[in-house]
Amino acid sequence: MQIKYTPRFLSKLEDLFSESTYILRYEKGNFQSGYCLLNDSKIAIINKYFPLEGKINSLIDIIRTINLNPEELSENNRKIFSAIRQNELRF
Numbered sequence: 001m002q003i004k005y006t007p008r009f010l011s012k013l014e015d016l017f018s019e020s021t022y023i024l025r026y027e028k029g030n031f032q033s034g035y036c037l038l039n040d041s042k043i044a045i046i047n048k049y050f051p052l053e054g055k056i057n058s059l060i061d062i063i064r065t066i067n068l069n070p071e072e073l074s075e076n077n078r079k080i081f082s083a084i085r086q087n088e089l090r091f
Helices: 007-018 052-065 075-085
Strands: 023-027 035-038 043-047
Touching (some): 007 023, 007 052, 007 075, 035 052, 052 075
Parallel strands (some): 023 043
Antiparallel strands (some): 035 043
């Protein structure tokens, strides 16, 4: 699967979060990595001033580090999730 830095691909990643137990929020902040992950509360916060490319890269980093149950995801989101986890994404 190829990473496409488009609003549509960002929307697909956001949809993956909507089916999970994690809450995704865009807020102002000066996070060193561009995002903040609160594992106990299951909240992921992305810097809302990040450009599109930065938001997509941050979401991919988060998805690689959190534990999601793939069986809770729809078929399309399961494919995206497994591609991200197996590092099959290409730039």
